[in-house]
Amino acid sequence: MSGLALRGISKAYGGNHILRDVTIEAKPGEFVALVGPSGCGKTTLLRIAAGLDHPDRGSVWLGERDMTAMRPSGRDIAMVFQSYALYPHLTAGQNIAVPLAMRNLTVWQRLPWIGSLLPGQRETRAEIQRCVFETARSLKIDHLLDRKPAQMSGGQRQRVALGRALVRSPAAFLMDEPLSNLDASLRVHTRSEIVELHRRAGVTTLYVTHDQAEALSMADRVAVMMGGRLLQFDTPEAIYGNPAHIEVARFIGSPQINLLAGEVDAAHGIRIGGRLFVEGVGATPGTRVTIGFRPEAIKLGGSSQAGLGASVKRIEFLGSETLVFLELAGGGGSLVAKLAPAEATVLNPGQAVTIAVASGEVLVFGSDGSRLPVAPAMRMAANG
């Protein structure tokens, strides 16, 4: 088992800086999720890790070995391509079998026609078939093994692409949104298969996903990238609850975190629209800050209660929960609250409510986006 380290990677395409000094060190056996907005350089980073692109600067290490100059085929890395990159002339089964055949059959045995006549490859081939079938079954595509990619649906192709990677036991897995085209139940199933495989084989994995649930639930650590930079690389809990940067807070969590502009007053408290909201912030009085709190941190009260006043704009039903879109009184901004459906039934658009946020759930960001420390004795003034 070996870790995968990307150190100081920079990459530019014709003047456009795609990656700027990105360092991600995945420990042996670690599962790292890579998230970030579209176009932030995730795929590029994965391609560099696989050796398909060359970094302008920086190095790639697998365990103790510097792999930067090594050809992709020598790196022993399995990758799921965002575009699948299936071999159109091979059936699903043959596609999945390719990496095994490359490793377990000799050059001669792999030759078309002639190869299958050579001695000593019957068993190997049978073994490969078995592995392919196993993998296919875990991905629920065992009934499609004889189809060519052109005869499969989008999600089926994606699973074949995934199968082609999972069938191996490589030094590291790189997966680029491997579940994006799967339906929810299949995704849950496949996700658990991947987790299961990862538990069993303990192969270091770099996993790109846009699904936060996936990133947060599967990963040991999450790397958040933005505009080619690595913003935070930490455990899921820390990324969600303790974001290092306003962009991370904004990016993680759906619906987005609620952000309100405030100003630090002389007593190191933060005032929003004139009302004290948080106390004990370690920032120069007078600086503008932003405070953030998650939608589920909001508790709504009747209009008579204490707290920030707001009115209900829209209610969105999502099955297991309900989103309530709110407009702060006095045009102070919009907020989203996430409620249990039962709680929301009493609400109607246009209704006036007050907003309370549980203490300990408020994050403060400076004007450059970085987190500001809040004194331990922090007090939620609004909820006071």
Next chain:
Amino acid sequence: MSGLALRGISKAYGGNHILRDVTIEAKPGEFVALVGPSGCGKTTLLRIAAGLDHPDRGSVWLGERDMTAMRPSGRDIAMVFQSYALYPHLTAGQNIAVPLAMRNLTVWQRLPWIGSLLPGQRETRAEIQRCVFETARSLKIDHLLDRKPAQMSGGQRQRVALGRALVRSPAAFLMDEPLSNLDASLRVHTRSEIVELHRRAGVTTLYVTHDQAEALSMADRVAVMMGGRLLQFDTPEAIYGNPAHIEVARFIGSPQINLLAGEVDAAHGIRIGGRLFVEGVGATPGTRVTIGFRPEAIKLGGSSQAGLGASVKRIEFLGSETLVFLELAGGGGSLVAKLAPAEATVLNPGQAVTIAVASGEVLVFGSDGSRLPVAPAMRMAANG
């Protein structure tokens, strides 16, 4: 404004029945979400609606006109392909401009080189440019308009494909997982742009998605397909809360609905593992049934309380909520409960708990999967 009706569509590929008598009638201006497991025939249905595939049986209507025999180019339908299908030789801007140029410029004006010298097309071209830019801006790809598809990231390509459809005002939109490769925040943004556009233009839309939140929040009605059949076509609330079939209940909702096998007793109650769970079911005593309840319907109590006994297997942190995986006592099956993070903090793996389900949240399915009526005076025995 005209509706889009698919009537009695069947389709087979070389003996495989992909679609079986599917009828979906979208009212004028309606937004219909099409969901279903991977490979169930969603894309095929969309292709038939667009005229790219011919149904073996059935007809396609746009408003009052039977379109079945009409060529795709004559149908005035905009489609987002699951595979994007961008023109590789054109820049993003040109890709988006194509449908406009096709409609607003004459054959001569469209000619390469010569075309741009002809009179009377300056303004049209400028107008097209403006539209393209508008659309691109709403999709946040206005800075990429000069890139070719090969120079873009997956999500960027997907947005160009989306832009190429949205820039038009067609008789109907068909969108095949148009947001699958976008990050959460961009997805929320783009989703609202689409909703906004749909509100404004009121174009009938068929929208394939694997994201339940998307399907439930955006659509006027949701069509659930499975194995080439249409299982239910109803409002989001009905699909989630009142599924017509066990497969719909199973498919919609993430994490999945909890299902337990039971038997109808002589008093028309349902017993699970011998304990009475629901009363007043209109089914023959002795039949086997399945009862279902959503994870968020579960309330956990200490091991001393009344209810089904279970033990905590695994706790999964998802940011705004926590999933608790439970094992029924006596090997009766596994359940998932969805709790607010605060509620879950007291739980530990291995802990024994009792399960209670709120009355009115239990669904009963017959052995063929169809919903069984439950008498109005139904009572949750377990929660009694």
Next chain:
Amino acid sequence: ETTLNVHYPMPGFFKDVMDRISKKFMEEHPEIKINFVSPSPTYEEGLQLILRQAGTVEMPDVTFIGLNRLRVVAERKISVDLNPFIAKDGDMVEQGFSENILKLAQFGDQQAGLAFATSNPIMYYNADLFRRVGADPDAPPKTWDEVIAIASKIKDLGDGIQSIDFRWQGDDWMFSALLFGAGGTMLTPDEKKVAFDGPEGLAAIRLLDRMVKEGGMPVLTKSNGEQAFVAGKIGFAFQTTGALRNVINNVGEKFDLRTAPIPLLSPEKGRLPTGGNAAVMLTKDPAKQEAAWTFIKFAAGPYGASVVVPGTGYVPNNELAAKSSEYLGEFYQKNPLFKAGLEQMPKMIPWYAFPGSNGVKVTQTIVDNLSRVVEQKATPEETLADAAREVQRLLPRK
């Protein structure tokens, strides 16, 4: 003013000649304009052009056709019979067109054309190689036995030097040279039966066989033979005198090039085939026919010959030209290499053209069989028998 459209083959060879003749002709006959249509690369292609255009407006008024293909146009009545014009003129011999010369282009009672450029086969030899094997270059061999004797010595020089290049490929002309030289004929006088399978024919083929066996003649393609000879690597070359100018040019100063008459198997009975072409009238328009006749006579006449001979190596086809110093007398004094062909003129008889639709094919059959001898894949006797049988099959059955 009349414009004559004139077509000719092998511009690489004839362009300058034709240009000079037409210039002079138009000076002398200002009322007639000569317009050359695009020439054809070879005699065959020229003939094809004429056959294709026969009867159409594109057909030229005058063309030049290889002597062995003349019969094809004559039999198809494409060429205009010149006898009426000769009859009207009356004094052909005075103009240098002897009976012998007219005969070269006669078929039956038809005068299909007037021989324009005529050639006969001669012997080229490399005097330097002669000296190296102790032969006297100033006394060239007069018989084939002498040729073979010298050749076998030259062959032994080694260093890639070879003895003989006998141009047997392509057509039956050089075979005719051996056959006629032995006094033989191709067919019986009634043209019904093969006649070359007699003793003369056998002698001819045996000679070829000896050239290979005793003289060490290599198997060469036509152009390979030429190339090797002008490179100085071959002792003897037997081919048309028409190639003389080119050979002289290509040899330059590399070695001492000589020519001599070709030996005959039968010095008394022996004759030689005439190569070259004839000017043929094609136009059926009486007005143009007059002008065409004038041009044909001029081209085939002494002036024409005086241009053709130095430029090519052909022998004069007009007796006036050969004799009169006004035309070529001095030329032969200054260019002794050209004399060999001239000396052989009395022995020239028509290059035999086979009758019937397979006429041309017959020549290929003969060549194919000759190659078996040259490659030593068959004995002369077998070859002769096969050739005779195959040719007989191709002759008209009527």
Next chain:
Amino acid sequence: MTTRSWNLARVLRLATLSSGALIFLGPYVWMVSTAMKPREEIFSSSLALIPDRWAAVENFSKVFTRVPMLQLLMNGAIVCAVILVVQVLVALPCAYALAKLRFPGARLMISGIMLGLLVPIHATALPIYVALSGAGVLNTYFALAAPFLISVFAIFLFLQFFRAMPDDLINAARLDGMSEFGIVLRVIVPNAWPAITAFSIFSVVAHWNDLFWPQIVVTETAMAPPPLGLIFFRAAEAGDDYGALMAATVVVTMPLLAAFLLAQRRFIEGITLTGLKG
């Protein structure tokens, strides 16, 4: 992926390519050398590439004085251009239809194309000649181009290339409102440049160098294409004027080589179909 470093594979590759190139170039070395030589130096017992006496001027001036070479080159250019344009215009839509549309008669058409590939021009020359002659259009550029207005080779080549193009690309174009012809022009052509370029090269080369057909329909040197100029340096019976012939060949070949060097960029620019996922 390919590093520019020197390794064994690269050395082997370069060695193979270079030795192959030597074999391919050999004849041209001799050709150019001959074009520079006087006649007597061309064939000799020793192989010398550098002439003792330079005769390049002599040989090349013959090329331009003995025949109106510039006129011939011009004719060649015009005829090749006409042929190429019509061939491509006819073949592109047809190949597209065969590759991407289903219509009765398509298979028959493919058989017709195979037949077209096989039929030698010698076989059809006569009937076409008779027709052109009947129409009184011999000795025109049209007559030179007529039999080649359709290239079954082009249809076949394009057919194979278009087949590989993703159907969804064409479907997208249909939904964007393009007519089938518009698809050919706007989607197929831009993505099939390598094939079109390859064909263009072949077409131009074939008709620039064609000697057979021009001889049949052209009797005026003013209309003749370049190869007809070469026959002025050939004399089958008596041996060619090698120096001038080689000089003429160099002159006739140079424009083609230049065209190839220009066109081959298209091979590097080859478009890989990256607009699709899956």
Next chain:
Amino acid sequence: MDSIALPAGTSSAGALARRSEALAGWRLAGPAVALLSMLILLPTLGVVALSLTDFELGYDGVRFVGLDNYLELLEDRTFLISLANTLTYTLIVTPLSVFLGLGAALLIEAEVRGRALFRAIYFLPVVSLLVAMATVWQYLLHPTIGPVNALLRLVGIDGPNWLGGSDTVLMSLALIGVWQAVGFNMVLFLAGLTAIPRELYAAAEVDRAATAWDRFWLVTWPMLGPTTLFVVTISVINAVKVFETVSTMTQGGPNRASEVLLWTIYQEGFVYLRVGYASAMTVVFLAILMVLMVLQYRALDRRIHYT
């Protein structure tokens, strides 16, 4: 015809849609069909008609002779020889030129430097005029003064009489044919290579296709399928139609050792002027090859298109 067998109960609308697609197909193929009929099919029919007559160039009269020409063919030794020679020639030229063309294309594409130069060099034989190159080859292959044999002598080999000997002439012509065709095929393969998605090579690398050999078999070769089928078909056809080298260098000789089909037909039709007989040969030639080509195309075409 391509249209699939329709399942029972097909909606008439589906049929209508198919018809409109067919209409579009015919419209697009229309000009080609018209020209194909005029310039190829009709003249070919003419050839078939002529093959039933005794037509000779230059004679006016034409007589219908039925199958006489074909019967004569059966006994024509030359025709049989030229069939055999053509077959041999094709069997040498096609595989060699296809593999060398592919090899050249792959090697050139793999090399970073000098691509343009190498492409041009290998393409040179295609652009050059054969009548002139024939002269060059005659000299190069000259048994005694030719550079090829001179080189062979340097390494102690006594070079053969390339074009002069009946044992070697066909092989020599075939080698020249290969020399000509390699560049031609190379260009086609180069064009074909550009159509292979780069992403597949990336996938192959990741799948541990470590050597160029592996990547070739995994990606290049299957993806080149359509191009290869095309190249092979064209190579066979070009080889079978070999004419110019024969006509300029050997005229079918010596002793018919390089007698090939087109040369025989040309001789019969244009030199011996027996157009009727030559037409019969042409018809037989076309018939044999048509059957072979269409069969091989149908058999292979399905297998190499993956969409």
